[in-house]
Amino acid sequence: MEDQKIIGVDLGGTSIKFAILTMEGEIQQRWSQQTNILDEGSHIIPDIIESINHHLALYDMKPEQFAGIGMGTPGSVDRHNGTVIGAFNLNWKQLVYPKRDIEAGTHIPFYIDNDANVAALGERWEGAGDNQDDVTFVTLGTGIGGGIIADGRLLHGVSGSAGEIGHVTIDPNGYLCTCGKHGCLETVASATGVVRVARDMAEEYAGDAKLKVMLDDGEEISSKIVFDLAKEGDQLATAVVDRVSNYLGLALANIGNTLNPAFIVIGGGVSAAGDFLLDKTRKTFEANVFPNVRENTKLRLATLGNEAGVIGAASLVLENNKD
Structure with missing residues (x-):
């Protein structure tokens, strides 16, 4: 063989x-x-x-x-x-x-x-997971998916739904998800979720941030535009990214406390925001995990891409x- x-x-x-x-x-x-x-x-x-x-x-x-x-x-x-x-x-x-x-x-x-x-x-074998026996993968795309490897085995659950990280509840009173319940991580931290958060926050924002102007003018925006503007210091975009990163960090902290993997690897289109997203997410993650998990479970960006x-x-x- x-x-x-x-x-x-x-x-x-x-x-x-x-x-x-x-x-x-x-x-x-x-x-x-x-x-x-x-x-x-x-x-x-x-x-x-x-x-x-x-x-x-x-x-x-x-x-x-x-x-x-x-x-x-x-x-x-x-x-x-x-x-x-x-x-x-x-x-x-x-x-x-x-x-x-x-x-x-x-x-x-x-x-x-x-x-x-x-x-x-793939990320566990040849990517950011370093071939460790315990790796959790989260993909932030149009939706949010995930995969859990524990003790060297991919977990499927009794009906194949293990790893549905996008449907971890981060706000019971939050947005209605396509799955039928409210406040799923997918509703705020996916590519479409970031845009939804930006639109809602723009309605309450009174300043003259570029993101606010774009939305008020009816321009189409994307999660990439939001992150790019935040990197440039746009106040509204920064507030949006802070909120999204807080939700993501909280969800990943719950995963860390439950599974204690060596790495939680973040991939998908939204992860293209890179260390800017990772650093903000890590702050919330580390503030909400059990001390031993904080020392041993690390957040990483995916490396394999396509x-x-x-x-x-x-x-x-x-x-x-x-x-």
Whole structure:
């Protein structure tokens, strides 16, 4: 098995990323293609099979040279049966059978998990997690997802919902979340949440901050604009970032107190704000964690970027061959 390779597949609503890796996690080949979600996403699995087979022929490789294919996907995943349902950005409204179809089409063992879990595995294996046995990953994007690795194992929970960090409650009287409850972290610290906080705070703000002017003029803003203005010293933007960082730090402190991982790794688009976000979040985190956790659980920014998905997907093969 040492000389075999692994294929990682990161399936998203816009693109599908592929990589061939060594068993040590080194990427040897990478490619990607657009995701064709037409006809209820019925082209996606055949496209993946065709792409893998095409590239194996291109590199003069055979199925028996591979220990497996791992794939991260949106939606509700049944890991044991290799099925997915409810991946609406893929147009998969009905049950889909990736494991059955991809194994039949490529003759390579196939493993699948939720995309946030897979990104957590990637950051743990080759990124900011330093391959520690206890790592929690939080991704701040359009929504907020997460993955928890404890004692070297990815946690799934009884119904696959472990790691739903975006739905940690930080304000019981807060915004209504798409999940149906109020005050989820996702409503204030995701990319859309930051904009929502900015709009609400601008209504109460009486100064002449640039962010206030932009919002009053009806300009479209993004979380990046808010953070960039805060870095420039804009008073309203700074107040928004302080509030968002406080909520995030509080949620991460609760996670730290519950799990005491070596690292809580922060990734996703909002994390592009970098140390500016991390430093503010860390202050609230450290003020709200148990002293021993403060000493031993550290916040870090993710390092793999777009490669986290394919690297983590590939590591599913190793995860499933542990026993």
